Amino acid sequence: MSAALTAISSAGPAPLRFPHRHLLGIEGLSAGEITFLLDLADSYVQQNREADKKSTILRGRTIINLFFENSTRTRTSFELAGKRLGGDVINMSVSTSSIKKGETLIDTAMTLNAMHPDVLVVRHPDSGAVALLSQKVNCSVINGGDGSHEHPTQALLDALTIRRRRGKLDGLLVAICGDILHSRVARSNIQLMQIMGARVRLIAPPTLLPACAERLGAEVFHDMRKGLAGCDIVMMLRLQTERMQGSFVPSIREYFRFFGLDYEKLSVAKPDALIMHPGPMNRGVEIDSEVADDIDRSVIREQVEMGVAVRMAVLDALTRDRGQRNAPPGK
Amino acid sequence: MATRLDAGGANGHARVAYVNARLIDPASGLDAAGGVLTEGETIADLGPGLFRSGVPPGVERVDCKGMCLAPGIVDMRVQLREPGEEHKETIATGGAAAVAGGVTSMVCLPNTEPVIDDVAVVEFIARRAREVKRAKVYAYAAATRGLKGRDITEMGLLTEAGAVGFTDGVRAIADAGVMRRALSYATTFGALIVQHPEEPALAGGAMNEGEVATRLGLGGIPPAAEAIIVGRDLRLVELTGGRYHVAHVSTAETVELVRRAKARGLAVTCDTAPPYFALNEIAVGDYRSFAKLSPPLRGEEDRQAVVAGLVDGTIDAIASDHAPQDQDSKRLPFVQAEFGGIGLETLLALSLELYHNRKLGLIDVMRRLTDAPARILGLKAGRLMKGAAADLVLFDPDRPWVVEERAIRSKSKNTPFERRPVQGMALRTVIDGRTVFQA
Numbered sequence: 001m002s003a004a005l006t007a008i009s010s011a012g013p014a015p016l017r018f019p020h021r022h023l024l025g026i027e028g029l030s031a032g033e034i035t036f037l038l039d040l041a042d043s044y045v046q047q048n049r050e051a052d053k054k055s056t057i058l059r060g061r062t063i064i065n066l067f068f069e070n071s072t073r074t075r076t077s078f079e080l081a082g083k084r085l086g087g088d089v090i091n092m093s094v095s096t097s098s099i100k101k102g103e104t105l106i107d108t109a110m111t112l113n114a115m116h117p118d119v120l121v122v123r124h125p126d127s128g129a130v131a132l133l134s135q136k137v138n139c140s141v142i143n144g145g146d147g148s149h150e151h152p153t154q155a156l157l158d159a160l161t162i163r164r165r166r167g168k169l170d171g172l173l174v175a176i177c178g179d180i181l182h183s184r185v186a187r188s189n190i191q192l193m194q195i196m197g198a199r200v201r202l203i204a205p206p207t208l209l210p211a212c213a214e215r216l217g218a219e220v221f222h223d224m225r226k227g228l229a230g231c232d233i234v235m236m237l238r239l240q241t242e243r244m245q246g247s248f249v250p251s252i253r254e255y256f257r258f259f260g261l262d263y264e265k266l267s268v269a270k271p272d273a274l275i276m277h278p279g280p281m282n283r284g285v286e287i288d289s290e291v292a293d294d295i296d297r298s299v300i301r302e303q304v305e306m307g308v309a310v311r312m313a314v315l316d317a318l319t320r321d322r323g324q325r326n327a328p329p330g331k
Numbered sequence: 332m333a334t335r336l337d338a339g340g341a342n343g344h345a346r347v348a349y350v351n352a353r354l355i356d357p358a359s360g361l362d363a364a365g366g367v368l369t370e371g372e373t374i375a376d377l378g379p380g381l382f383r384s385g386v387p388p389g390v391e392r393v394d395c396k397g398m399c400l401a402p403g404i405v406d407m408r409v410q411l412r413e414p415g416e417e418h419k420e421t422i423a424t425g426g427a428a429a430v431a432g433g434v435t436s437m438v439c440l441p442n443t444e445p446v447i448d449d450v451a452v453v454e455f456i457a458r459r460a461r462e463v464k465r466a467k468v469y470a471y472a473a474a475t476r477g478l479k480g481r482d483i484t485e486m487g488l489l490t491e492a493g494a495v496g497f498t499d500g501v502r503a504i505a506d507a508g509v510m511r512r513a514l515s516y517a518t519t520f521g522a523l524i525v526q527h528p529e530e531p532a533l534a535g536g537a538m539n540e541g542e543v544a545t546r547l548g549l550g551g552i553p554p555a556a557e558a559i560i561v562g563r564d565l566r567l568v569e570l571t572g573g574r575y576h577v578a579h580v581s582t583a584e585t586v587e588l589v590r591r592a593k594a595r596g597l598a599v600t601c602d603t604a605p606p607y608f609a610l611n612e613i614a615v616g617d618y619r620s621f622a623k624l625s626p627p628l629r630g631e632e633d634r635q636a637v638v639a640g641l642v643d644g645t646i647d648a649i650a651s652d653h654a655p656q657d658q659d660s661k662r663l664p665f666v667q668a669e670f671g672g673i674g675l676e677t678l679l680a681l682s683l684e685l686y687h688n689r690k691l692g693l694i695d696v697m698r699r700l701t702d703a704p705a706r707i708l709g710l711k712a713g714r715l716m717k718g719a720a721a722d723l724v725l726f727d728p729d730r731p732w733v734v735e736e737r738a739i740r741s742k743s744k745n746t747p748f749e750r751r752p753v754q755g756m757a758l759r760t761v762i763d764g765r766t767v768f769q770a
Contacts, residue, residue, distance in 0.1 A: 027546075106662055126664035127548035128618030147666065149548030187548055210545040211553070 018317035022134050022141040025150035026191040034159065034196060041160050041306070041313035048084065048309055057316055058087030061118040065091045066108070067144070068124040073279055073304070074144055074153075078121045081311035087118075105129055106136055113137040118319055122146075127184075140318040142311075148182050154278050155188035157310040159196065161303050162233055165274055170197035175228055175269070176218075177203040178237035178259060178286050179248070181210050185278045186237060190216050203227035205259065207248045208239075224258065224265045231269040236261050236277045236287050244285065252285050262288040266297075274299050344371045347764065348386040352395035352725070354379070356402065356715035357698030367400060369721035372763035377715055395725055398758060401697050403435025403722035405713045406678060407602060407704040408578055408650035410500075410671070411437075411468070413459065414452070415444025420655035420742045422456070426465025428675040428741040430768035433724035433757035434651070436705075436712045437466050437675070441473040442500035448473035448484045453492040465767060467722070469495045469710065471525060474504055474513045481506075483513050490520045495708045496576070498525035501625055501654075501670070503560055505531050510564060514573030523707065525576045528560040528585065529626060537666050539612045539627040547618065549665060552627050558584035565592045568599060576707060577601035579652050581626040583636030590645040600707045601645070604652035605674060605681035606747055608637045614747060620661045620668035622747045624654075641699065642690050648704040649696075651678040655743030672747040676739060681748065683728055683755035693728060721764035730756040 015036050026034075047053060063082040065075050075091060082089035094108060105124070112120065119140045122130045127147030134141035145151040163169055174193045180186045180202050193200050200218040202209065214220050221227030228234060239255065249255045261275065275291060275298045283289045292298055349367040354377065356362075365379035368390070386392045406429065412420040429437050439456065441447035447456065447470050460468035472494035476482045486497060497517060504510045504526060514524050533556035538544050540551025561577055565588060568575045580586060580603045592599045606614075606624055611634045614622040622628060640646040654671025661668050674681075682700055685691040691699075705713030712722060734748045760768035 104659070104662070105664060124664065126666045128666075129664035131618060132664055147548050147664075148550075184548060187546075211540045211551055212542040212545050215542040216545065 017320055021318070022143075023152055023314055023318060024131050024134060024141065024143045026152045026155050026188045026195070027150065029195065031195050031197075034156070034192060037156055037310070037313050037317060038160050038163060040316060041156070041309045042164070044309040044312040045164075045306065048305070053084050054086060055084065056086040058082060058085035058319060061087040061319055062116070063087050063089045063119045063121065063315065064112055064117045065089065065121045065144070066094065066112065066123075067092065068094045068105075068122075068129070069145070071123055071144070073307075074123065077304070077307040078142075078144065078311050080308050081315055084308070085312055085315055087315070105133055109133045109136040113139070119315060142314055142318065145184050147184065148187070149184050150188045151184040152188050153307070153311055153314060154185045155192040156314070157303055157306040158189055158235065158276060158278075159192055160306045160310055161276065161299050162274065164306070165299060166232065169193065172198040172232040173201065173230055174198050174233040174235065175201045175203055175231040176235045176237065177224065177227070177261065179208045179239045179243065180204050180213060180237065181208045181248070182240065182243070183237050189235065190218055194218075201227050201231065203259070205249060224261075225268055228265060229268045231273055234261065234266065234269055234273055234275050236275070238278065238280065239282060239286050241282075256285055260284070260286055260288060261291055263291060266291060273297065276300060276303060279304070345764065346370045346375070346390040347393060348382055348390045349393045349395055349400055349723070349725070350382050350386060351397055352400035353397060354715060355399050355694055355697050357694050358702040358714040358716070360694070361715065362694050364397075367715065367723065369761070369764040372721055374715065374717055374719050374721050376717060393759075398725055398727050399693070400723060400725050402701040402713045402715055403724045403760060403762065404433045404679060404700045405704040405708070405710060406434045406437040406651050406653070406675065407648055407708060408604070409437045409439050409653040409675060410442065410655065411439045412655055413443065414455065418742075419657045419660070422459045422468060423463045423465065424740065424742040425653070425655070425675065426460075426463050426468070428653075428673070428739070429466035430760040430762070431740050431757065432651075432676040433679045433726055433760055434466050434675055435722035435724065435760060435762050436469065436710060438469045438471060438495055438708065440498065440500040441471050442478060442502075446473050446478050447471070447494075448476050448478070450485070450488050450492040453489060453494055457493060467712075467762065469493070469708070471496045471498045471500075473497065474499050474524060475509060478502055480504060480509060483509070483516055486517055486522050487520050490522055495710065496523035496525050498578070499527065501527055503527050503529045503531060505560075507563060507567065511567045511571060514567055514575060515571040518571065518573050521574065523574045523576055525578055526560065526564055527579075528557045528564070528577050530556045530559045533559070536627075537623060538615050539629050541612065541630055543612045543615060547615070547665075554582040554584060554629060554633060557582050557626060558588060561585050561588050565597065565599065568592070568597050572598075574598045575600075579604045579607060579626060579650070580637060580640065580646055581607045581629050582633045586636050586640035586645055590640070590643070593645065600647045602648040602650045602704065603637050603641065603646050604650055605678060606652070606672060608634060608641060609681050609684055610634070610747060618665040619747075620663065620665055621672060621745050621749065623665060623668050623670055624672050624747065625670035628747075638685070638690055641685060647699065647707060649678070649682050649699045650704065651675050653741075655741055656745045657743050661745050672745055673739070673741045673743055674746070675741060677734055677746065677748055677753065679724075679726060679757055680732070680753035680755040684753070686728065687754055721761055723761040724757050725759040725761075726755060726757045728755045730754065732756055
């Protein structure tokens with residue numbers, strides 16, 4: 001295989017700028033574009049560890065965090081990312097009250113658009129809602145999680161965490177375990193990991209797997225001991241409380257027994273396999289507390305740190321070369 | 332048995348000669364050059380040799396220029412939204428859409444507000460249709476009171492009032508016991524039970540279950556949700572001897588179940604709608620809510636099976652399944668958007684795709700749009716016959732056009748076929764001898 005071909009099939013050359021207006025999902029991104037974002041994020045990891053964490057890249061820019069669903073972690077992470085880059089960040093939690101007043105998603109989008117934000121970070125409980133909103137606004141839109149569809153910044157921060165630990169993504173064997181059916185994190189990661197040359201396994205009971213899961217390019221397992229064998233990375237997913245009591249799995253104790261990550265099940269993975277979780281964790285449901293807190297294996301807290309850096313990189317990438325339109329006149 | 336709900340407009344005994352036509356009458360197998368003479372509201376004469384010696388004096392002459400003259404389309408499944416949701420469609424706007432699509436008779440579902448589960452509502456629809464004077468409007472009455480799936484309606488009285496069949500509209504009659512009772516009781520009046528075949532417990536999703544739904548993170552409705560109800564109902568038909576019709580068949584398995592039931596001689600019929608033979612789940616694309624239909628658009632194998640069912644006659648009829656939804660119901664995240672697409676104005680052209688794609692002969696396409704649904708419903712319609720109502724459509728089977736929102740007459744614009752190039756257009760629509768539409 002020629003060197004050029006190798007370069008394309010693996011990480012690929014990183015472009016000089018990010019060519020998309022929005023970040024709605026991992027689907028449609030190239031290996032080069034992902035690498036570009038990860039490289040940029042790497043530089044922000046360093047900035048975030050300095051005493052002075054602030055830069056001025058987003059000075060004068062307005063970022064609105066528009067959250068139609070409760071979130072503390074993702075919203076805080078985006079807020080911090082925007083502020084560290086010197087932008088003005090506003091948080092809007094659209095609770096059900098506005099919906100009760102009859103305001104539709106599109107009304108909300110139009111209203112906010114009239115305020116000339118530069119970036120909208122949107123989380124919404126319905127798949128596709130963020131893409132719909134992006135069609136109605138002039139600014140960049142970042143998908144902060146839409147229904148069971150995508151959560152691209154989570155996949156990027158997972159990739160960054162892995163890359164910093166392992167030096168690469170190419171060739172790794174990644175297991176994604178748990179509630180794949182409802183997980184936007186899983187959908188984004190399945191795509192990102194494969195674009196970057198990793199192999200993906202999905203491990204879950206059939207009731208927590210979507211139809212045709214194998215058509216996503218991943219190998220499907222219903223047995224943790226088989227699925228985890230030889231894995232480099234073990235990604236656990238959160239199981240929502242309301243799905244634990246008979247609707248999708250019969251009970252917490254049964255779920256933990258067969259699908260919860262403990263040392264015994266982990267023993268079949270590679271000895272240095274990394275343990276990841278997008279948070280917030282249900283200790284004793286999908287993950288054993290000891291495993292979660294194992295400083296040699298668990299990178300769960302590192303994921304949170306990488307989250308801020310990745311979101312800074314995305315904000316930076318989407319606003320570069322797009323400033324003139326919204327810049328104050330005469331400046 | 333069915334009573335037409337609107338009396339139509341009397342126009343005395345005016346006589347019109349349709350000359351130079353290609354006559355297509357699926358009921359008699361006629362496909363030949365010829366003419367039709369209408370007198371007042373009825374067909375006075377027709378045939379290849381008619382007007383050979385010229386049009387008699389005092390008769391209006393319409394030159395068909397070699398275009399197809401067929402019985403007007405009988406659309407056995409539409410939602411007109413009146414009464415109750417007149418912001419989406421009315422009998423007037425739906426009627427205008429119908430005649431522009433060559434539809435001369437249509438049957439509306441009972442899912443209005445109030446529900447058509449009472450003689451008074453059937454009579455209201457009839458009166459409105461008389462006032463509007465567009466396509467003839469017939470009504471299905473609810474199979475269960477309030478469409479609640481529990482207590483059967485006054486099927487005898489409703490049949491007398493003009494209801495042509497009983498259905499719970501866009502809801503399945505889900506309870507097996509209720510379905511059994513409905514089928515059984517309906518035999519007293521020879522009434523037809525029309526099922527929306529979808530097991531509700533499996534139909535919580537927003538689109539067809541499969542790879543596309545998985546990628547989009549949308550809940551799926553498995554094809555089995557349809558087959559489960561049809562399979563169950565066929566057993567109940569055997570048990571009760573009821574007359575049963577499956578609406579909008581969308582899966583390979585349903586086609587096969589109906590095929591086998593017909594082979595066993597059961598009194599079973601079914602229809603499908605253009606989306607199920609002209610589109611598949613790919614049309615959902617990037618969350619296009621106009622492609623959110625009930626039943627959902629299926630996979631390509633199912634679509635091909637529906638075409639095969641139309642070809643071998645397992646699927647008797649094609650209906651528009653016209654389901655108008657306004658902007659507010661569709662400009663929403665896919666999960667929240669309402670189900671349904673309009674179809675009255677595209678029914679003819681999309682059905683003719685089967686002819687242009689060499690799946691069905693022209694006369695066979697027209698049979699599924701005219702004579703077949705009329706027979707299922709017991710309507711005196713869908714035939715070119717001396718003494719029959721002069722309900723006609725003159726159409727060009729080849730004329731190309733593009734489905735465009737701005738040209739839609741329906742009050743709601745939610746077509747899943749936006750920007751699709753099609754062939755075949757109604758040029759003139761005649762109801763009871765009166766021209767109600769001209770392209």
